[in-house]
Amino acid sequence: MTMSVVPAKLNESKDKLVLIDQTLIPNEEKFLELDEAEDVWEAIKKLRVRGAPAIGIAAAYGLYVCSLKSEATTVKDFKKDFEEIRNYLATSRPTAVNLFWALDRMTKRFEKEENMSLAEVKEALLDESEKIFREDQAMGKAIGKHGLTLLKPGMGLLTHCNAGGIATSGYGTALAPMYLGDEKGYDFKVYADETRPLLQGSRLTAYELDKAGIDVTVICDDMASQVMKEGKIDAVLVGCDRVAANGDAANKIGTSGVAILAKEYGIPMYVLGPTSTIDMDTPTGDDIEIELRDEEEIGNGFGRRTAPKGVKAYNPAFDVTDAKYITAIITEKGVIKPPYKENIKELF
Amino acid sequence: MTMSVVPAKLNESKDKLVLIDQTLIPNEEKFLELDEAEDVWEAIKKLRVRGAPAIGIAAAYGLYVCSLKSEATTVKDFKKDFEEIRNYLATSRPTAVNLFWALDRMTKRFEKEENMSLAEVKEALLDESEKIFREDQAMGKAIGKHGLTLLKPGMGLLTHCNAGGIATSGYGTALAPMYLGDEKGYDFKVYADETRPLLQGSRLTAYELDKAGIDVTVICDDMASQVMKEGKIDAVLVGCDRVAANGDAANKIGTSGVAILAKEYGIPMYVLGPTSTIDMDTPTGDDIEIELRDEEEIGNGFGRRTAPKGVKAYNPAFDVTDAKYITAIITEKGVIKPPYKENIKELF
Numbered sequence: 088m089t090m091s092v093v094p095a096k097l098n099e100s101k102d103k104l105v106l107i108d109q110t111l112i113p114n115e116e117k118f119l120e121l122d123e124a125e126d127v128w129e130a131i132k133k134l135r136v137r138g139a140p141a142i143g144i145a146a147a148y149g150l151y152v153c154s155l156k157s158e159a160t161t162v163k164d165f166k167k168d169f170e171e172i173r174n175y176l177a178t179s180r181p182t183a184v185n186l187f188w189a190l191d192r193m194t195k196r197f198e199k200e201e202n203m204s205l206a207e208v209k210e211a212l213l214d215e216s217e218k219i220f221r222e223d224q225a226m227g228k229a230i231g232k233h234g235l236t237l238l239k240p241g242m243g244l245l246t247h248c249n250a251g252g253i254a255t256s257g258y259g260t261a262l263a264p265m266y267l268g269d270e271k272g273y274d275f276k277v278y279a280d281e282t283r284p285l286l287q288g289s290r291l292t293a294y295e296l297d298k299a300g301i302d303v304t305v306i307c308d309d310m311a312s313q314v315m316k317e318g319k320i321d322a323v324l325v326g327c328d329r330v331a332a333n334g335d336a337a338n339k340i341g342t343s344g345v346a347i348l349a350k351e352y353g354i355p356m357y358v359l360g361p362t363s364t365i366d367m368d369t370p371t372g373d374d375i376e377i378e379l380r381d382e383e384e385i386g387n388g389f390g391r392r393t394a395p396k397g398v399k400a401y402n403p404a405f406d407v408t409d410a411k412y413i414t415a416i417i418t419e420k421g422v423i424k425p426p427y428k429e430n431i432k433e434l435f
Numbered sequence: 436m437t438m439s440v441v442p443a444k445l446n447e448s449k450d451k452l453v454l455i456d457q458t459l460i461p462n463e464e465k466f467l468e469l470d471e472a473e474d475v476w477e478a479i480k481k482l483r484v485r486g487a488p489a490i491g492i493a494a495a496y497g498l499y500v501c502s503l504k505s506e507a508t509t510v511k512d513f514k515k516d517f518e519e520i521r522n523y524l525a526t527s528r529p530t531a532v533n534l535f536w537a538l539d540r541m542t543k544r545f546e547k548e549e550n551m552s553l554a555e556v557k558e559a560l561l562d563e564s565e566k567i568f569r570e571d572q573a574m575g576k577a578i579g580k581h582g583l584t585l586l587k588p589g590m591g592l593l594t595h596c597n598a599g600g601i602a603t604s605g606y607g608t609a610l611a612p613m614y615l616g617d618e619k620g621y622d623f624k625v626y627a628d629e630t631r632p633l634l635q636g637s638r639l640t641a642y643e644l645d646k647a648g649i650d651v652t653v654i655c656d657d658m659a660s661q662v663m664k665e666g667k668i669d670a671v672l673v674g675c676d677r678v679a680a681n682g683d684a685a686n687k688i689g690t691s692g693v694a695i696l697a698k699e700y701g702i703p704m705y706v707l708g709p710t711s712t713i714d715m716d717t718p719t720g721d722d723i724e725i726e727l728r729d730e731e732e733i734g735n736g737f738g739r740r741t742a743p744k745g746v747k748a749y750n751p752a753f754d755v756t757d758a759k760y761i762t763a764i765i766t767e768k769g770v771i772k773p774p775y776k777e778n779i780k781e782l783f
Contacts, residue, residue, distance in 0.1 A: 113743035247657075278749070281733065281741065283631065283655035289734065289742035297746050304747040305733055307631035308657035309595075309689025313725070313754040316691065341657025343664065344696055351695045377661070385629065385653055386637065391738055393629065394637035395461035398645050399652040401626070406661040 091266065091299035093257040095136055095145035096220070101213065102155055104148045108135045109253065113294050124153045124172045131179035131186065138254020140223045143189035146176055147216040150193050155209065162205050169197060169212075189219055220256050226361050227258025229419035234264030234324065234359055237415065237422065240273040242321040245311060245349075247280040248339035249291040250326025250359065252299075260359040261324040262296065264417075269301050277303045278314055282339060284384040284402065308341055315352040323349045327360040327416075334410030334427025335372025340403050346412035355414035362418045365431060372407035380404045439614065439647040441605040443484055443493035444568070449561060450503055452496045456483045457601065461642050472501040472520045479527040479534065486602020488571045491537035494524055495564035498541050503557065510553050517545060517560075537567055568604050574709050575606025577767035582612030582672065582707055585763065585770065588621040590669040593659060593697075595628040596687035597635040598674025598707065601643045608707040609672040610644065612765075617649050625651045626662055630687060632732040632750065656689055663700040671697045675708040675764075682758030682775025683720025688751050694760035703762040710766045713779060720755035728752045 096105050103120040104127060111117050119135065121127050127149035130136055136145045150173055157168035173190050180186055196215040200208050238244070250261035258266055265275055277296055282288035289305045296303040306314055314320060323345055329337045336342075336358045349356040369375060380402045386394035394400060416423040416431075423430050446453050451468040452475060459465050467483065469475050475497035478484055484493045498521055505516035521538050528534055544563040548556050586592070598609035606614055613623055625644055630636035637653045644651040654662055662668060671693055677685045684690070684706045697704040717723060728750045734742035742748060764771040764779075771778050 113746075114740050280657070281631070283629070283657055286741050293746045294743045297743055304749050305742045306749050307688070307733055308655065309628070309631055309692060310749065310751060310754075312692030312695060313688060313751050314749065316754070340655070340661060344657055344660030344692065347660060347699045348692055348695055351699070385655055392462050393634050394653045395642045395645055398461075398641045401652050401654050401658065401662065403658060403661050406658075406664070 091252040091257060091295040094138070094141040094253045094255075095148060097148055097152070102152055104145060104152050106130055106136050106145060107253070109137055109291065110135050113290050121149065122152045122156060124149075124175055127153060128176055128179045131176070131183075138249070139183065139185040140255040141253070142180065142183050143185035144220050144223060144256055146186050147189040147193055147219045150176060150190060151212050151216045154212065160205070162201060162203075162208055165205055165208065166197065166201070170194075192219060223256040224258060226419045227252075227255055227260065227263045228267070230260050230359055230361070230417055231258055231263030231267035233419070233422050234357065234417045235267050237355070237357065237417070238264055238268060238273070238275075238322060240268075241275070242273070243276045243278065243319045245278045245280065245314070245320045245323045245345065246292060247288060247325050247342050247345050248282045249287040251292055251295050253291050253295045259326070260361070261326045262292065263359070264324065265296065265301055266299060269299065275301065276319070277301060278320065279303055279305050280308050280311060280341065280345065281305055282341060283308055284388050287339070311345055312348050315348055315354060320352075320354050323354060323356045325358055327358050327364050328405060329369065329375060330358070330360065330365040330416060331369040331371050331374065332365075332367050332428065332431060333371045334413060334416060334425065334431060335375075336408045336410070336413060336416070337372065337375045337405050338408065340406050343406040343408040343412070346408045350412050356412055357415050357417055358408070358413050359417040362420055362434065365418070367435060372409065375407055377406065378404040439600040439605060439643040442486070442489045442601045442603075443496060445496055445500070450500055452493060452500050454478055454484050454493060455601070457485055457639065458483050461638050469497065470500045470504060472497075472523055475501060476524055476527045479524070486597070487531065487533040488603040489601070490528065490531050491533035492568050492571060492604055494534050495537040495541055495567045498524060498538060499560045499564045502560065508553070510549060510551075510556055513553055513556065514545065514549070518542075540567060571604040572606060574767045575600070575603055575608065575611045576615070578608050578707050578709070578765055579606055579611030579615035581767070581770050582705065582765045583615050585703070585705065585765070586612055586616060586621070586623075586670060588616075589623070590621070591624045591626065591667045593626045593628065593662065593668045593671045593693065594640060595636060595673050595690050595693050596630045597639040599640055599643050601639050607674070608709070609674045610640065611707070612672065613644065613649055614647060617647065623649065624667070625649060626668065627651055627653050628656050628659060628689065628693065629653055630689060631656055632736050635687070659693055660696050663696055663702060668700075668702055671702060671704045673706055675706050675712050676753060677717065677723060678706065678708065678713040678764060679717040679719050679722065680713075680715050680776065680779060681719045682761060682764060682773065682779065683723075684756045684758070684761060684764070685720065685723045685753050686756065688754050691754040691756040691760070694756045698760050704760055705763050705765055706756070706761050707765040710768055710782065713766070715779075715783060720757065723755055725754065726752040
């Protein structure tokens with residue numbers, strides 16, 4: 088399977104966390120090699136690594152390599168240092184669920200191996216961090232495989248925001264079928280919505296697909312209708328932040344608009360994500376609260392003002408795509424088609 | 436009627452062309468006072484004045500004030516200087532139809548008055564340039580009046596790009612009903628799509644509505660669906676570059692997407708423009724060629740790169756909104772409703 092940029096990994100000697108600094112993309116490609124807790128903390132805090140799965144992986148690897156620097160000679164003393172680093176890293180981005188999930192997995196593994204030798208404990212921690220990474224890769228591959236069953240060689244694909252390798256362990260969700268298809272010579276033509284205000288599409292999706300040698304073209308968000316009308320798009324593939332029990336899907340702002348256009352032009356609309364994003368406790372999309380972000384992201388997002396100072400801006404970070412616009416939801420366990428309420432329930 | 440920024444006018448002593456430099460908005464508000472042909476030429480060339488009607492007005496006033504500097508003492512000698520300036524200004528933006536239209540009107544008026552005294556000729560040229568301005572204002576007011584019959588106080592209005600006063604003589608087309616409504620205390624809440632890649636919505640529409648004291652909020656283009664879903668929009672008002680005989684309307688890229696969203700959410704979609712933009716020689720929108728613009732406008736539009744260097748971008752400048760998505764076309768002569776083919780033919 089073609090793979091693009093891996094945002095967080097271990098170096099060859101497995102004693103440093105290697106991150107690509109995502110804040111510099113696309114202007115600069117800089118790899119950081121970190122083994123100090125302060126540096127890992129800063130990298131997560133400043134979004135040098137972003138995307139829920141990538142944050143989890145960076146936290147697990149980071150916790151491992153930083154704890155290696157402990158001079159403790161007993162498991163008990165080592166545990167003190169380990170926990171100090173763990174608690175410190177947990178403060179880097181308190182709203183990132185995956186950060187805690189990964190740190191907790193590492194702690195639980197430690198507790199499980201506590202009676203072993205110090206060397207064995209370290210070995211187990213390395214193993215756990217690598218498992219977190221490998222499990223995410225397997226997830227991406229599985230989503231890619233299921234997604235690819237719905238696509239054909241030569242298709243034009245539209246995506247919005249970045250649900251790609253650079254947010255995960257190298258494959259992503261919405262982009263995973265593109266990487267898998269590329270390996271099979273499918274020659275997709277991908278169109279990436281730039282995705283205002285933060286431009287994850289033009290900065291990150293275009294970057295990682297281009298890196299992997301996949302044909303990618305950036306468009307502004309308001310060009311999607313015209314590109315569809317010209318017959319350039321055969322399928323829309325997007326990620327998701329949360330899927331309600333009825334199939335309504337919350338994702339980056341703009342996704343619902345793309346979905347409505349796709350329906351109007353008769354183009355299938357696929358939402359891709361792990362089953363863990365399906366939240367059975369959320370009955371419908373109406374129960375998902377939309378986060379409002381800083382107005383300045385719109386009026387002042389490029390280093391100079393793009394709207395007059397003092398003029399209001401409205402900046403919802405997400406929107407909810409009604410299930411009726413979604414052709415299928417693609418998970419690592421398979422493809423879910425409507426009726427979603429019944430078919431999602433069956434899956435769980 | 437509330438009026439906002441007049442982009443091109445005469446100074447009080449009527450010997451200088453006053454332009455607001457639109458390339459500096461919204462970062463700076465700078466008025467230029469010009470009476471040299473080179474300066475007027477540069478202002479048109481460099482888009483310091485833009486929008487078809489505003490270019491025509493600037494060219495007419497510019498031709499008048501620059502010709503005033505002629506030292507000729509006979510009408511014959513004055514005509515030579517006048518024609519030299521006319522021909523020179525015509526090279527400033529060779530694709531701008533309104534530029535030639537306005538210069539030709541000035542020339543024809545000159546030819547009509549050729550047998551009068553030099554003072555009378557100059558008087559006639561001033562009169563003609565002021566007529567061009569006043570006719571455009573009357574057009575904007577008439578469009579605004581007809582548009583307002585479809586709106587109610589307190590409505591939320593969405594607009595895309597800039598079809599406002601700053602592109603015309605102060606009222607515009609899509610924004611004209613907003614100015615007229617404001618005078619009547621309608622308290623509209625206007626949402627302005629920023630309109631990538633060139634941001635005419637956030638830079639110009641937000642600027643001029645805010646200047647006029649109208650409640651305006653900037654959104655990114657990919658937020659229109661969410662704002663409509665939240666019930667914030669009661670009508671969409673946009674301008675047009677060309678309307679085909681069947682009602683299909685070419686306008687700034689993104690308009691067709693907004694129209695499809697409006698239809699899906701049950702919101703009326705109004706296209707506003709003078710009858711001169713209805714082209715009976717263009718049977719349908721399929722006969723309108725879509726201009727492609729420089730890819731760098733997308734990837735490098737804000738003074739720093741927003742997409743990786745070397746990655747392709749696709750940059751159509753316009754799109755065509757299918758007549759089936761348009762609730763009404765509003766002209767200075769009245770409101771045209773479907774079926775457009777029949778009702779447009781009747782108008783002509």
